[in-house]
Amino acid sequence: MTNDNHNRQTARTGFPCPNCQGFIETTAVNLLITRSLFCPSCGLRLDIDVANSRRAFDALRKINEAQRNLEEKSKFGTN
């Protein structure tokens, strides 16, 4: 754990694994690019079918909202 201070403002975004509830770290952009994710906790592969999956869109929207919230917090929270 040597990067803590460097990563202080880079809050993690992602969602809980549907299988093990472990945190799957990703970003909306990453989801769109990769279209598949692996849970680091249990190894579950998630294929993101953006065209057909409402859940994927929902996840994307939540991630985007989370990122926006974080951006606004970092904008206004000047320490």
Ligand SMILES: [Zn+2]
């Ligand atoms: Zn998992």
